[in-house]
Amino acid sequence: MAVRLKIHEITKSFPGVKALRGVSMDVMEGEVLAVIGENGAGKSTLMKILAGVQPPDSGELRWNDKPVSFSNTAESQACGISLIHQELNLAGNLSLAANIFLGREPHRFGWIDERAMHKEAAKYLEQVGLNVSTKTLAGELSIGQQQQVEIAKALSCNAKVLIMDEPTSSLSSGEAEKLFRLIVQLRERGVSVVYISHRLGEVARLADRVEVLRDGANAGRLNKQEINHQAMVRLMVGRELSQYFPHQAHPLRDVRLKVENLVVAGRVSHPVSFEVRGGEIVGMAGLVGAGRTEVLEALLGVRTALAGKVTVDGKSYTLGNPKAAIHAGLALVPEDRRHQGLMTPMSVEENLVVVSSDQRSRFGWLDRRGDRAAAQSQVEGLKIKTPHLQQTAAFLSGGNQQKIVFGKWILNKPKVLLLDEPTRGVDIGAKQEIYSLMEKLASEGVAILFVSSEMEEVLGMADRALVMHEGRITGELSRSQLSEEAIMELAVGGVAAH
Ligand SMILES: Nc1ncnc2c1ncn2[C@@H]1O[C@H](COP(=O)(O)OP(=O)(O)OP(=O)(O)O)[C@@H](O)[C@H]1O
Ligand SMILES: [Mg+2]
Structure with missing residues (x-):
């Protein structure tokens, strides 16, 4: 096989950070070349350089053995490189055809040739297996479908190297399967796919080769037959990670969270009831769309509860009012942390202390020193990679931004901690840190309810699992009853086999 793109000794620094x-x-x-590495290792930075989003400080790129340099994305695209960002960039109010040909619309007599545009667009949508009209508005599609449109767009630019930065992090498992099939087809057609993911199972399945980055440098590469979980982890973190789930059963205390007949606007139209005790870690399993996030959001009051009663330590609080929920002792680490939980123009410190600052203030004065110490403790505890506490949050890598939102809620010392996909987008080392933290909080008596689409995580961390299907709880499994089959059966709507 011939080298299509050669990346040679690329360096890139930001103030206080040597990213590459x-x-x-x-x-x-x-x-299919997988690029893996811990949060902040430099993966996205390198991809943005390949795509012409930002220039390198030094180093060389060669395309078919000729030196190339890109001062913008259009130049990189013209060369044959397309980057699909994790945050998809389609214009929701434009048709699929318009999105695919945005800025490159075919013209006829000086006018946009709508017919030609839709005809061409249909061809590319068919290639990616998306069966919807080219007139559909992009905003009406699911995330998985939007991603298919982005790939269609890349194909229409005649992409020879297609870069995907964490493409599956917000896909359902069905959508992910579709994407994998498409990637295999692209490879058969000679397209090179550069694939970034923290899900090593996916990498093992898809990749022909793996490149590992650590702290902005090459840490090793694996050929097809060398790719396995252990080898990847060893190269990523520089050591073996043994005991993956640190789970222990903690003595159960009184019921802390009690949910009675909760009905939520949207999917959760059947009353949901359950309890979580202090010291208990309860997993909420189910397929994407089962209504798990809706339940968590209703508990915190960011989504309308139509009926139901919720108490924390026996005291009820007003539903639909996040302030009341937080005051009652609830915290929710949302699924989409970069958008819902982070104030990106503010500093790491400001983000970390924003909810808990009041707790530390005295006589109406902010305790600045206390705030700083609290922020510092989270940066160390969660290994948040930042040059200093005053760094703007937007400049942190994706996974490190996620850790900040986690840290901010922990600092508020919640009685009940709600976690929505707590380890999505974080690297394998940070995953373990988050699991250990969940264990520690449980041992201190916090009631933890976590939603997870990763089966292993539920099996590994839950004392008990609630399984949801189409807006209702279809069953509950104790730790001894927990198995992949039992969860799946309930997740597709079956009845618990007690
Ligand atoms: N525009 C920027 N300004 C300052 N620092 C930056 C900027 N972009 C990236 N960095 C820093 O460069 C380093 C590498 O970040 P990068 O986003 O490439 O990591 P990553 O490997 O993609 O991590 P993740 O898995 O968390 O997405 C990080 O320390 C990050 O904070
Ligand atoms: Mg990244």
């Missing part, structure tokens, strides 16, 4: 310290790798024709 001379990284080299080759992208071959028609291969």
Whole structure:
């Protein structure tokens, strides 16, 4: 196989951070190359350089053995490179055809040739297996479908190297399967796919080769037959990670969270009831769309509860009012942390202390020193990679932004901690830190309810699991009853086999 794109000794610094310290790798024709590494290792930075989003400080790119440099994304695209960002960039109020040809619309007599545009667009949508009209508005599609449109757009630019930065992080498992099939087809057609993911199972399944980055440098590469979980982890973190789930059963205390007949606007139209005790870690399993996030959001009051009663330590609070919920002792770490939980123009410190600052203030005065110490403790505890506490949150890597939102809620010392996909987008080391933290909080008596689509995580961390299907709880499994089959059966709507 021939080298299509050669990346040679690329460096890139930001104030206080050496993001890339001379990284080299080759992208071959028609291969799936996975690029993996811990949060902040430099993966997205390198991809943005390949896509012309930002220039390198030094180093060289060669395309088919000729030096190339890109001063913008259009130049990189013209060369044959397309980057699909994790945050998809489609214009929701434009048709699919308009999105695909945005800025490159075919013209006829000086007018946009709508017919030609829709005809061409249909061709590319068909190639990616998306069966919807080209006149559909992009905003009406699911995330998985929007991603298919982005891929169609890349194909229409004749992409030879297609870069996907954490493409599956917000897909349902069905959508992810579709994407994997498409990736295999693209490779067969000679397209090179550069694939970034923290899900090592996916990487093992898809990748022809793996490149590992650590702290902005090459940490090693694996050929097809060398790719396995252990080898990848060893290269990523530089050591073996043994005991993956630190779970222990903690002595159960009184019921802390009690939910009675909760009905939520939207999907959860059947009354939901359950309890979580202090010291207990309860997992909420189910397929994407089962209504789990809706339940958590209703508990915190950011989504309308139509009926129901919720108490924390025996005291009820007004539903539909996040302030009341937080005051009652609830905290919710949302699924989409970068959008829902982070104030990106503010500093790491400001973000970390924003909810808990009041708790530390005395006589109406903010305790600045206390705030700083609290922020520092989270940066250390969660290993948040930042040059200093005053760094603007927007400049942190995706996974590190997620950790900030986690840390901010922990600092508020909740009685009941609601976690929505707590480890999505974080690397394998940080995953363990988050699991240990859940254990520690449970041992201190916090009631923890976590939603997870990762089966392993539910099996590994839950004392008990609630399984949801189409807006209702279809069953409850104690730790001894927990198995993949039992969860799946309930998740697709079956009845618990007690
Ligand atoms: N515009 C920027 N300004 C300042 N620092 C930045 C900027 N972009 C990236 N960095 C820093 O560069 C380092 C590498 O970040 P990058 O986003 O490439 O990591 P990553 O490997 O993609 O991590 P993740 O898995 O968390 O997405 C991080 O320390 C990050 O904070
Ligand atoms: Mg990244």
